[in-house]
Structure formats: structure tokens, C-alpha cells
Amino acid sequence: MEFMRVTQSMLTANTLHYSQASYQRLSTLQEQMSTQKKISRFSQDPVIAGKSMQYRESIGQLNQYQRNLSEAHNRLDQSDASLRETSQIITRIRELAVKASTDTFGADERKSIAQEVEQLTNHLVTIANTNTAGKYIFNGELSNVPPIKTLNPAQVTEQDFNEHTVLFYNGETYSYEGNGLFENENGQQVTFNDGQLFAGDEVIQPEDVRMMNNQFATSAYELELQQGIHITVGADAHRLFTTDFFSDLFEFQKALLDPNITAEDLDTFVGKADNHLRVTADVNGQLGARMNRVDLIEDRLNTQQFLLEKIKSENEDVDFEETVMKLLVAETIHSAALAASARVLQPSLLDFLR
Numbered sequence: 001m002e003f004m005r006v007t008q009s010m011l012t013a014n015t016l017h018y019s020q021a022s023y024q025r026l027s028t029l030q031e032q033m034s035t036q037k038k039i040s041r042f043s044q045d046p047v048i049a050g051k052s053m054q055y056r057e058s059i060g061q062l063n064q065y066q067r068n069l070s071e072a073h074n075r076l077d078q079s080d081a082s083l084r085e086t087s088q089i090i091t092r093i094r095e096l097a098v099k100a101s102t103d104t105f106g107a108d109e110r111k112s113i114a115q116e117v118e119q120l121t122n123h124l125v126t127i128a129n130t131n132t133a134g135k136y137i138f139n140g141e142l143s144n145v146p147p148i149k150t151l152n153p154a155q156v157t158e159q160d161f162n163e164h165t166v167l168f169y170n171g172e173t174y175s176y177e178g179n180g181l182f183e184n185e186n187g188q189q190v191t192f193n194d195g196q197l198f199a200g201d202e203v204i205q206p207e208d209v210r211m212m213n214n215q216f217a218t219s220a221y222e223l224e225l226q227q228g229i230h231i232t233v234g235a236d237a238h239r240l241f242t243t244d245f246f247s248d249l250f251e252f253q254k255a256l257l258d259p260n261i262t263a264e265d266l267d268t269f270v271g272k273a274d275n276h277l278r279v280t281a282d283v284n285g286q287l288g289a290r291m292n293r294v295d296l297i298e299d300r301l302n303t304q305q306f307l308l309e310k311i312k313s314e315n316e317d318v319d320f321e322e323t324v325m326k327l328l329v330a331e332t333i334h335s336a337a338l339a340a341s342a343r344v345l346q347p348s349l350l351d352f353l354r
Contacts, residue, residue: 037317039316048315048316055311079234080284082235083235084284090280093120117252117256118253121253128147129148138241140238164213168209168246169204172186197209214242239282240276252266
């Protein structure tokens with residue numbers, strides 16, 4: 001039977017090697033306890049590191065969608081509140097039309113109603129121009145431009161006109177054609193010259209006309225709330241705040257001040273108010289459907305984020321109790337190994353000289 005000769009230097013080398021390995025295990029476990037992570041460097045476990053990067057990238061995308069959701073809720077809630085306020089104002093205008101269409105109302109009462117209608121109309125313009133965080137929520141992709149800008153006929157200049165300028169006069173709506181010329185769908189024209197409006201040779205008084213720039217965007221404002229899913233976050237206000245809408249309001253106001261207009265004539269504005277209320281309800285209903293869709297997407301994103309966070313934690317986070325046990329076992333083994341090594345190693349001459 002042959003035996004391999006084991007020298008003192010071999011014992012010392014092996015003891016140092018295994019002691020170093022034991023220290024490395026202790027260092028790794030202590031690092032895991034401190035960081036609560038399985039690895040702190042890519043080289044420690046490329047598989048765990050690679051999966052962790054994928055999970056973090058996915059969570060980063062979800063966080064961006066959550067930020068988009070916050071903006072979506074803000075715009076939708078503002079739109080909903082504005083449409084409800086619009087509905088209340090149109091309902092009030094309808095009530096005024098019902099009151100005015102009775103023979104018991106005289107000129108003074110009609111004048112008071114006309115003044116209230118004027119103020120309500122101005123407030124509707126304010127609602128149409130609702131601005132949140134520097135963006136006009138009803139103007140789609142043109143959110144940096146107010147959809148409606150009223151013009152004062154007594155102070156307007158030709159530089160204020162553009163392709164979106166409309167003029168309301170004598171129950172008709174005129175569109176700007178350029179070079180100071182306005183024309184309606186029947187070919188009738190109104191001209192602007194030297195700061196004055198003319199219908200043919202007749203001068204139009206500023207109080208008999210209303211002008212505005214109606215610049216509603218044709219494209220909706222969308223946000224990506226999930227990968228590849230873009231949702232319109234706003235109401236189709238261009239269907240409500242039309243030129244016909246403001247034309248009806250202006251004509252109602254003018255009719256109230258005209259003594260030749262009968263109660264029966266004013267009753268026609270009740271039907272017009274009903275039509276605008278139906279449009280408002282339709283736009284609001286469509287907005288409600290979009291709000292429900294956004295809520296469903298939010299629930300789905302929350303579920304996805306919870307599951308991703310759970311998987312990421314299982315991939316890279318340590319089990320605290322298990323790591324504590326491993327550390328205690330490693331410390332015990334390390335102490336025992338050091339004690340055994342101290343007995344095995346041969347004492348040196350210096351030990352006898354002490």
C-alpha cells in the first residue's frame with residue numbers, strides 16, 4: 001500500500017486555500033444580507049442579471065404608461081366636468097327660451113334675458129377654451145392653440161382674419177375667403193374695408209354682428225396607455241361648439257331685443273336648444289365610454305406591474321430567513337475549520353521559544 005507524502009507546506013497551502021474559500025462564502029452571504037440582493041455584479045450570475053434587466057425594462061415601460069394614465073385621467077376628468085357645465089348652461093338657455101316664448105314677457109324682461117344669454121354665451125366660449133397645464137383640452141393635437149377666439153367687430157383689423165374666421169350676421173354664417181371678403185353658403189357677401197363691415201353698400205353696425213376664429217383640430221389628442229394601444233383622451237368638442245351652435249345663441253340674443261319678434265318665433269329656439277342638448281349628451285356619453293376604457297386599462301396595468309414586481313423580486317431578492325440560516329451555518333463551519341487547522345498544523349520552533 002502506497003502513501004503520498006504530505007509535507008508541512010502542503011498542509012499550510014491547503015489550509016490557506018480552503019480558509020480563503022470559506023471567507024469568500026462568508027463575504028458573499030454578508031453582502032446578500034446587506035443588499036438583500038442575490039447578486040451585486042453581473043459576473044456573479046449572468047442569468048439572474050439578464051432576467052433582472054428584462055424585468056426592469058418592462059417595469060420602466062409600465063411606469064411610463066402609468067404617467068400617461070395620470071395625464072389621461074386629468075384630461076378626461078376636466079372634459080367631463082366641462083361638458084356637464086355646458087349641459088347645465090344649455091339647459092338654462094332652454095329655460096330662458098321657454099320663458100321668453102310667452103306673451104306675458106315684455107320688452108324689459110326680454111332685454112334682461114338677452115343680457116343673461118350673452119353672459120352665458122361668453123362663458124361657453126370660456127369652457128370651450130378650457131386650459132389645463134398649458135394645454136387646451138378640447139383642441140386635439142393643436143392643444144397649444146385656443147379653439148375659439150372671439151373678435152370685437154368695432155376693433156378688429158384684417159390681420160385678425162384667417163381661414164378659420166367666421167361672421168354671424170342676420171341669421172347667416174359667413175366664412176372668410178380672404179382680402180376682406182366674407183361669404184355664406186348662398187353666395188351672399190360681407191366685406192371689410194377701412195375698419196368697417198358692409199353688406200353690399202349698407203354699413204353693418206358692430207352690435208349687429210359677431211365674429212370669431214373657430215379653430216378646432218380635426219385630429220384627436222391620443223396617449224399610448226399600453227404597448228401599441230393609443231386612446232383618445234378627451235371629448236369630441238368640435239361636434240358641440242360648432243359655428244351653428246354659436247350662431248343660434250347669437251340669433252336668440254338678437255331676437256330677444258327685436259320688438260317685431262313674436263313669442264311663437266322665440267319658441268323655435270327651444271327646439272334648437274333641445275338639439276344642442278342631445279349633441280351634448282351624445283358627446284358626453286362617448287367621453288364616458290373612453291373613461292371606462294381607461295379605467296379598465298389602469299386595472300390591467302396595475303395587475304401587470306404587481307406580477308412583474310413579484311417575478312423580479314423572486315429573481316433577484318434573497319430569502320431573508322434562508323440567508324440568515326446559511327450565514328450562521330457558514331460561520332460555524334468556518335470557525336470549526338479554523339480550529340481544526342490550528343491543531344493539524346505542526347508547531348514551529350518559535351512556539352517552543354516562547
